[in-house]
Amino acid sequence: MTSEDISSKYLQVRNLVKYFGDDKAVDNISFGIDEGAFLTLLGPSGCGKTTTLMSIAGLHTINSGAIEVGGLTYTEPSSSIFLPPEKRDIGMVFQSYAIWPHMTVTQNVAYPLEIRKLNKSEIDDRVAETLSLVDLTDMAEKNATQLSGGQQQRASLARAIVSNPRLLLFDEPLSNLDLKLREAMRVELKRIQNEVGITSIYVTHDQSEALVMSDEIIVMSKGNIEQSGEPVEIYSKPNNKYVSNFIGVANLLDAKVEKVTEDGSGEVTVQYGEMTARLPCRIGRGVHQGDEATLSVRPENVHVSRDKTSDSSIEGKVENVIFLGNHVDCRVNWGEYEWKVIAHPRDRLKEGEKIYLRFDSDHTLAVQQ
Ligand SMILES: Nc1ncnc2c1ncn2[C@@H]1O[C@H](COP(=O)(O)OP(=O)(O)OP(=O)(O)O)[C@@H](O)[C@H]1O
Ligand SMILES: [Mg+2]
Structure with missing residues (x-):
């Protein structure tokens, strides 16, 4: 993607560089996403997927480059801009179920709205609507520890989307689930994302997950982008041996x-x-x-x-x-x-x-x- 192509996108990552000590984890990558689209960062362990995601979330400071979402600059070291994570308006879902065990499902999902100080009836409505969307209405008053792995991930997803954030970030959210559930959840997660229409970045090293879910895939290796494109393009027109080998x-x-x-x-x-x-x-x-x-x-x-x-x-x-x-x-x-x-x-x-x-x-x- 050229810098001109990126400049028209909703999310823009431009020339992102991130070091840990002397090691370059992300080596000058650039990409963009349209509003509402689902983009997957795909690549083997250690290629820089999580680092890229955390840089977008503001949980890492970057060395150079710029990240912008919907016209708002999240970070740009050359202009000394760094928006703290809580001001970036991002929903996140991780591999480990990050829901709080001492709370009910409803309390978990209501939390992001409570810190935004919405009134009680609005919170109740939005929580009920979101639980219905992720098919957890029957579990609303259960304690988080009483949920199965798949249900816990649905609850995490509900909590991530309830406040209708600017961006959703997923870091291998299905990798703790068994194969059958994982396959079902791929389709389910994609359906929900489609319905809420929140721009999403999804990290995985599972190529079939990437092919099934994404509007666009970025194949990474060693902190670099090897190829980006629609799933069918990446599969049928790989740029090089690495991509050809990694996909399919x-x-x-x-x-x-x-x-x-x-x-x-x-x-x-x-x-x-x-x-x-x-x-x-x-x-x-x-x-x-x-x-x-x-x-x-x-x-x-x-x-x-x-x-x-x-x-x-x-x-x-x-x-x-x-x-x-x-x-x-x-x-x-x-x-x-x-x-x-x-x-x-x-x-x-x-x-x-x-x-x-x-x-x-x-x-x-x-x-x-
Ligand atoms: N907090 C950190 N401190 C030092 N080095 C780090 C840190 N986080 C990541 N790295 C290094 O940066 C590189 C990229 O790591 P990253 O976690 O982004 O990989 P990944 O693609 O998410 O891999 P995985 O699929 O295993 O999760 C690796 O070499 C890793 O060792
Ligand atoms: Mg990772």
């Missing part, structure tokens, strides 16, 4: 770029052991003729057949077949490379048989290494 499953092969044409297509050669193939593909951003690149092919875009159906088909040997009901996960040996392939059960692939692999050139992408 991909066959990633060392490739030499032989040809690049103006329409963004081209050809690469791949060689593994005895086997060599020249494959048509799309050429990703920053990849040029003659480059050593990575060829990225999703398993669902590798087509199998018993006959050679295209000049660029390659012949391999089925190594492993796992039947998973509606699809078949298989591995196909080709020289020293083992392709991950998703086949259809009706293909009836058998371990040990020879088959041809064909690649749709629109879904075969040469990316930077």
